[in-house]
Amino acid sequence: MMDTMLFLTIIILALTVSAHLVQDDHGYGKDPDEFLSDLSEMEVRLSDFTDMEDDSLVFFTDVLAYTVVNGSDAERYLRDVLDSIYGDSSYGMELEFQGKSIFLGEKRQFFSEMSSRQYSVSIGGSLYVTLSLR
Amino acid sequence: MDFMESMICMMAVVIVLGLYLSFLSVSVAADQDQSDLFNPDLLDVRVKDGITIDESYLYMFLAETDYRGVSIDLFVPFFQEEHATFSVGSLQHEHTASEFMDVLEYENGRKVPVIIRTVLYT
Numbered sequence: 001m002m003d004t005m006l007f008l009t010i011i012i013l014a015l016t017v018s019a020h021l022v023q024d025d026h027g028y029g030k031d032p033d034e035f036l037s038d039l040s041e042m043e044v045r046l047s048d049f050t051d052m053e054d055d056s057l058v059f060f061t062d063v064l065a066y067t068v069v070n071g072s073d074a075e076r077y078l079r080d081v082l083d084s085i086y087g088d089s090s091y092g093m094e095l096e097f098q099g100k101s102i103f104l105g106e107k108r109q110f111f112s113e114m115s116s117r118q119y120s121v122s123i124g125g126s127l128y129v130t131l132s133l134r
Numbered sequence: 135m136d137f138m139e140s141m142i143c144m145m146a147v148v149i150v151l152g153l154y155l156s157f158l159s160v161s162v163a164a165d166q167d168q169s170d171l172f173n174p175d176l177l178d179v180r181v182k183d184g185i186t187i188d189e190s191y192l193y194m195f196l197a198e199t200d201y202r203g204v205s206i207d208l209f210v211p212f213f214q215e216e217h218a219t220f221s222v223g224s225l226q227h228e229h230t231a232s233e234f235m236d237v238l239e240y241e242n243g244r245k246v247p248v249i250i251r252t253v254l255y256t
Contacts, residue, residue, distance in 0.1 A: 003143045010147060014154050041237045043245040048212075057243050080211045084249045085235050 032115035032131040035085070039129065040119055049074040061119040065127040068097040079104050086133060096128040097121065108134065167230070168199040174234040174250050179208060181240055185218040185248070192222040201229065203255035210248050213240055229256045 042060035046052050049063055049072045060074070067074045082091055082104060092105040111132035119127045172195060178188035185208050192204050203223030209215065231253045238248040 003140070003147070006144075007147055010151055014151070035235070038235065038237050038247065041245055042247065043243065045242065045244065048244075060246075077212045081235070081247050081249075084211060085233060 032091075032113055032133055033117075036115055036117040036129060036131055040117070049077060058122070059119075061127050061129075062122050064095055064129075065097040065119075065121040065123070065125070068095050068100050068102050068127070075102060075104070090134045092132045094128075094130045098125055106134075108132070168201065169230045169232065169254055171195070171199060172204075172232070172252060172254070174236060174252065177206065177250065179236060179238055179248055179250070181238065185210070185214070185238075187220055189220060189222060192220070196223050201254045201256060202226075205253045205255070207251040207253075208248055210238060210240060210246055213244070213246055223255065225253075225255050227256045229254050 040059070040061060043057050044060050044063060046054040046056055046058050046063065050066065050070075063072065063074045064078070066072060078093075082093060089106050092103065092107060092111065094101055094103050111134055114130065114132040116128065116130040119129065121127050176188070176191045178191070180186050187206060187208070192206070196202070196204060201223070203221065203225045205219065205221035205225055207217050207219050209217045231251065234250040234252070235247050236250060237245050240246045
């Protein structure tokens with residue numbers, strides 16, 4: 001009885017180690033947490049993606065917050081960037097601001113990796129972004 | 135089960151565990167591909183009369199690994215669709231390709247993603 005218990009414990013430990021090693025498959029630049037971190041560093045001009053004739057530099061997350069409510073070319077831009085990195089059917093990204101949300105990518109129930117982040121928006125409030133990878 | 139049988143069972147378990155751990159270490163060592171040594175952060179991508187990189191890192195990478203060539207393809211979505219390519223060494227047998235993203239200090243103070251596609255050749 002004791003031997004069986006010991007054997008089972010060792011097998012479970014071995015399987016846990018194996019599963020951990022197999023999961024660590026994403027290389028540099030593929031980690032969703034890393035992508036969301038990079039998102040907070042991005043700065044663009046307001047006129048790059050909106051109809052506003054304002055050339056001031058703003059954080060891209062501010063433009064995304066604006067996009068969630070009003071729509072802009074930033075949505076297509078972000079989709080192009082995500083497609084380039086993850087492939088067009090390998091991710092799902094949800095952006096939420098002031099009770100409204102938009103979704104980019106593929107809606108799936110199960111993803112292997114997921115990361116969420118909250119960004120302060122300069123006009124007030126917070127933008128919530130969740131990135132999931134297949 | 136007497137004492138001897140318990141000891142034999144215990145030894146069998148230890149042997150199986152030892153074999154598993156040695157198999158695991160060999161597998162992990164095999165997975166440590168030399169391509170993992172490539173660090174796109176060290177490319178030092180800049181914008182000065184077009185996109186430039188520090189090619190000396192590519193030479194250093196080739197010197198430290200068994201690869202014989204490396205090519206880098208860069209593009210900045212939306213802002214610069216035209217790709218910038220750089221290559222060093224012999225580009226004959228493609229071994230592995232990877233894509234990375236970095237935040238680039240682009241024109242007029244913008245900080246935007248640059249997509250870096252790397253192909254390593256043996």
